[in-house]
Amino acid sequence: MSVELVKIEKKLGEFRLRDFNLRVERGETLGVVGGSGSGKTTVFKILLRLLRPDRGSYFLDGRDAMALSRRAFSRRVQGVFQNASRALDPRKTVDFLLREPYLIHRDLEPRVEELLREVSLPPEILRSYPPQLSGGQQQRVVLARALALEPDYLVADEPTSALDPTVQVQILKLLKKIQARRNMGLVFISHDINQVLYMSQGLLVMLSGLIMESGGVEEVLKKPSPYTLHLLNPRPSREREGGACPFYGLCPLAGPKCQKEIPPLRSLGEGHLVRCHYM
Amino acid sequence: MLIVKELSIKTSAFHIIRQVSFKINQGRVKVLLGESGAGKSTLGLFLSGVLKPGLSWEGEVFYHGEKINPLGEDWRGRTAGLILQDPYSSFDPRQRILSALVEPLMVHLSLSRGEAEDRALYWLRQVEFPLEKRWRFPHELSGGLLQRAAVAAALILEPGVLIADEPTSALDPPLRAGIRELIKKFSHKRHVLYITHFVEDALFFGEDYLVLYGGLVMEEGPRLRHPYSKLLMTSVVKPGKELPEVTGFSPHPSSLPPGCPFRPRCGEASDRCYELPPLKKAGENLVRCWNVR
Ligand SMILES: Nc1ncnc2c1ncn2[C@@H]1O[C@H](COP(=O)(O)OP(=O)(O)OP(=O)(O)O)[C@@H](O)[C@H]1O
Numbered sequence: 001m002s003v004e005l006v007k008i009e010k011k012l013g014e015f016r017l018r019d020f021n022l023r024v025e026r027g028e029t030l031g032v033v034g035g036s037g038s039g040k041t042t043v044f045k046i047l048l049r050l051l052r053p054d055r056g057s058y059f060l061d062g063r064d065a066m067a068l069s070r071r072a073f074s075r076r077v078q079g080v081f082q083n084a085s086r087a088l089d090p091r092k093t094v095d096f097l098l099r100e101p102y103l104i105h106r107d108l109e110p111r112v113e114e115l116l117r118e119v120s121l122p123p124e125i126l127r128s129y130p131p132q133l134s135g136g137q138q139q140r141v142v143l144a145r146a147l148a149l150e151p152d153y154l155v156a157d158e159p160t161s162a163l164d165p166t167v168q169v170q171i172l173k174l175l176k177k178i179q180a181r182r183n184m185g186l187v188f189i190s191h192d193i194n195q196v197l198y199m200s201q202g203l204l205v206m207l208s209g210l211i212m213e214s215g216g217v218e219e220v221l222k223k224p225s226p227y228t229l230h231l232l233n234p235r236p237s238r239e240r241e242g243g244a245c246p247f248y249g250l251c252p253l254a255g256p257k258c259q260k261e262i263p264p265l266r267s268l269g270e271g272h273l274v275r276c277h278y279m
Numbered sequence: 280m281l282i283v284k285e286l287s288i289k290t291s292a293f294h295i296i297r298q299v300s301f302k303i304n305q306g307r308v309k310v311l312l313g314e315s316g317a318g319k320s321t322l323g324l325f326l327s328g329v330l331k332p333g334l335s336w337e338g339e340v341f342y343h344g345e346k347i348n349p350l351g352e353d354w355r356g357r358t359a360g361l362i363l364q365d366p367y368s369s370f371d372p373r374q375r376i377l378s379a380l381v382e383p384l385m386v387h388l389s390l391s392r393g394e395a396e397d398r399a400l401y402w403l404r405q406v407e408f409p410l411e412k413r414w415r416f417p418h419e420l421s422g423g424l425l426q427r428a429a430v431a432a433a434l435i436l437e438p439g440v441l442i443a444d445e446p447t448s449a450l451d452p453p454l455r456a457g458i459r460e461l462i463k464k465f466s467h468k469r470h471v472l473y474i475t476h477f478v479e480d481a482l483f484f485g486e487d488y489l490v491l492y493g494g495l496v497m498e499e500g501p502r503l504r505h506p507y508s509k510l511l512m513t514s515v516v517k518p519g520k521e522l523p524e525v526t527g528f529s530p531h532p533s534s535l536p537p538g539c540p541f542r543p544r545c546g547e548a549s550d551r552c553y554e555l556p557p558l559k560k561a562g563e564n565l566v567r568c569w570n571v572r
C-alpha cells in the first residue's frame with residue numbers, strides 16, 4: 001500500500017524536474033525539503049494530479065493513478081495547501097465548507113462535528129466565515145476539508161509557513177497525531193528541515209528540480225550530504241558562480257568535477273541515496 | 280535617539296496600538312517581537328511614515344531631541360528607510376534594479392545620472408548584490424537576492440532610522456541568515472527597528488527587545504522574561520526538542536479579553552490577572568505581568 005512516483009520528468013519554462021522518484025507507504029510520513037524554486041510545489045501538484053508529468057509513472061497501491069476517475073482519485077489522495085485564506089471561499093460559512101465535499105460524494109455520511117473535533121475547533125465556528133477566523137483556525141478548516149473524504153494519503157505543501165511559530169507548533173502536532181490515528185500516508189513538504197525532521201520517518205531533499213538526498217531520517221542524519229548539512233546549519237556565505245552540481249555555488253566540498261558534471265544519485269546502503277561527487 | 284511616547288493608533292472602533300512608549304539608541308537594533316495581529320506592522324509602518332487609511336494616531340515622537348511628525352514631509356525615505364516582508368512589493372515591477380536605485384538619488388538629492396549610478400553601484404556592492412544582475416527586473420531575481428537590493432534601496436538616501444518589517448519571513452532559513460547579517464552590518468550609527476516573529480532572528484540581535492501583544496507592550500529591555508515571551512521562545516521546532524503545549528491564539532484587537540490580554544493562554548495566570556497589570560520595572564526590564572518580579 002503506497003503512493004509512488006517513478007522517473008518523473010516535468011519541464012515548466014526554464015525549470016525542470018528531473019528523474020524524480022518518491023515512495024510513501026500508508027502509515028508513514030515522508031518529508032520533502034528544499035529551498036524556494038527547488039520544485040516542491042511541482043511535486044505537490046503532480047501528486048494531486050493538478051499537473052501532468054511529461055514522462056514517468058504514478059502508482060497508487062501498485063495501480064496506475066492516472067487511470068483513476070477524478071472522483072475515485074479524490075477519495076484516495078487529498079491535499080493541504082499553503083495559503084489557507086486563499087483555499088477557502090470567503091463568502092461561505094465553515095459549515096458549508098465542511099459539507100461541500102459530500103455534495104459530490106453522496107454515498108458518504110457528512111460528519112461535520114467529528115471533523116471539527118478532530119482538528120480541535122469549537123462547534124460555534126460552523127456559523128463563521130473564513131475572514132473572521134485566525135490563520136491557524138483557517139488552516140484547521142482546510143485540513144478538516146481534506147480529511148472529509150477519509151483519504152488514504154495526504155499531501156501537504158508548506159501547511160504552516162504562513163503562520164506564526166506558535167501556531168505552526170499547534171498545526172504540526174495536530175497533523176502528526178491525525179496521520180498516526182488514521183494510518184494515512186503523508187507527504188509533508190516544507191522549506192524548514194527542522195519541521196520535516198519532526199514530522200517524518202523518511203526524508204527527500206531537493207534542489208533545482210533534482211533529488212540531492214533521500215533515505216530514512218536516521219540514516220541521513222548519520223551521514224548527511226553537503227547540501228543537507230547546509231540546511232541543517234544555515235550560514236551566510238558568498239556564492240561561487242556556475243557549476244554543474246546545483247549546490248556547487250555554496251558547497252564546502254566542491255572540486256573540479258562538480259563544475260563539469262552533475263553528480264549521479266548513488267547509494268550509501270540502507271536505502272540512503274546521495275548526489276555528491278566527493279562524499 | 281528615537282523616542283516614542285504614549286503612541287496610540289486606532290480605527291473608529293478600537294485601538295490597534297495602545298499607549299506604546301519606547302526608545303531606540305543610536306547604533307542599536309530594537310527587536311519588535313510578537314504574533315500576527317499584535318500591531319507590529321501598524322507600528323513599524325507608522326514610524327516609517329505610513330498610516331493606513333481609516334486609522335488615526337496620537338502620542339509623541341522625538342528624534343535627536345526634536346519633536347517630529349513621522350507622517351510629515353522629509354521623514355519617509357529620507358530620515359526613515361523601510362524594508363518590507365515581500366521584496367517584490369518593494370519594487371516597481373516595470374523598473375530595472377539599477378534604475379530603481381538611481382531615481383530617488385536624482386529626485387531627492389539632485390545628483391547627476393553619473394553620480395547617482397556610482398552611488399547606486401556602491402550600495403549594491405555593500406549588500407553583496409551581484410553587479411552583473413543590476414539590469415534585471417524584480418521578477419527575474421530570487422526573493423533572497425531581491426531582498427538584498429531592497430536593503431540597498433532602503434539605505435540609499437542614508438536614513439538615520441531603519442524599519443525592517445519581517446524582512447526574512449518570506450525567505451527560507453539559509454537566506455534568512457544572510458539578510459539579518461546584512462541588517463546588523465548597517466545598524467552602526469543608525470536606529471533600527473527589526474520586526475519579526477522568529478525567535479532565532481530576535482536572539483541573533485539579542486540586545487534590546489520590545490514585545491507586543493494585543494497592541495500593548497508586554498515587556499521592553501535586554502531580557503525576555505514575560506510568560507508570553509517564554510511561550511514564543513519555546514515555540515521553535517528543533518530536532519530532539521519536545522514541542523510546547525500552545526493553547527489559544529493571538530487575539531484580534533477588536534476583541535481583547537479583559538485584564539491581562541494574555542491571561543486565557545497563560546500558564547502562570549492567577550486571580551489578579553483579570554485586572555490589567557501595569558508595565559513596571561523587573562530587573563533590567565520593564566514587564567507587564569503580575570507574576571514577574
Ligand atoms: N485599517 C484597519 N482597520 C481595521 N483593523 C485593522 C486595520 N489595520 C490593521 N487592523 C487589524 O489590527 C491588527 C494588527 O495589525 P498589524 O498588521 O499591525 O499586525 P502585525 O502584528 O503586523 O501582524 P502580522 O504578523 O499578521 O503582520 C490586525 O488584527 C489587523 O487585522
Ligand code: SF4
Pocket residue numbers: 506507539540541542543545546547548549551552556567568569570571
Ligand atoms: S499578568 Fe497574569 S496572565 Fe498576564 S502574563 Fe502575567 S501571569 Fe500571565
Ligand SMILES: [Mg+2]
Pocket residue numbers: 319320321444445
Ligand atoms: Mg505584519
